[in-house]
Amino acid sequence: MNVLQFLDPLREYVDEVYRVLKPGGLVVWGNKDVAKAGDPAVFVNTDWDKCAAVMSAAGFEVTRAKVRLSGKSAYVPLVGRKPRAGKGGGGSEQAVA
């Protein structure tokens, strides 16, 4: 939770997570929109769509769930699953209602 925004370069970290995961493994990033107001020199990834695209390019099947909870506890989950068949030219992105 609240780590994705600090990872620089993001692709390097995402690739490392992908490498370590077994096929079918799951990565869940919890993100808070309050990060968008932080210093951009430190909060380097605050566009969740771009982050989802990076995950997808790394090979994950990406699911963007709706904002969960409310008020100070609200967060945007980004869920990636490593395909069981392995990397095959990029994963797919799927929005969950």
Add this chain to the structure above:
Amino acid sequence: MVIAVAVVVLSVVIFHRSSPVYLGFFFDSRSRAESLRAPGPGVSGWIARKLMAIVNAESNVDVVESLLSVHSGHTVVELGPGHGFSLREILRKEPAHVYAIEVSESFRSTLAADSDFSKAVEVLTLTLTLTVTRTLTLTLTLTLTLTLTLTRKRCLRYAATPGPAFRSFPRSRSIVFLV
């Protein structure tokens, strides 16, 4: 004269970045952001930790309950466990292995001192490994790796950067990342 000296000393103490009572959290956006990324032991770090406790307590439990289905055979890696709100929930599911990678030394100290985690991992052997890693290309630089090598079924590992820690991960049937 005494008042003037006191004001100067106080100003130096409060406004100098290396001071433990540096109050940059309130007026320096870069310092505030860095404290929120990896709270230090000073006043700014203390404020960041308190703020994170308020903001994260509910969401960190929710993400485990609603988005992760951790089972007994799983290996779970949590990047940035902070206060350990999610970690506590994950351990209740009794996965095979849990790795907690935390960049903040003050958070690592808090986690290591938590009696709940000590009980959960049933410490039989404690190995302390201290490693300093400096990587120019990564944001999470100059880090300390504190490794608690534990026997029995579960293992809690406190490390700082994903790279070196990941390389030693066992290849389990199912690894779940919570970040």
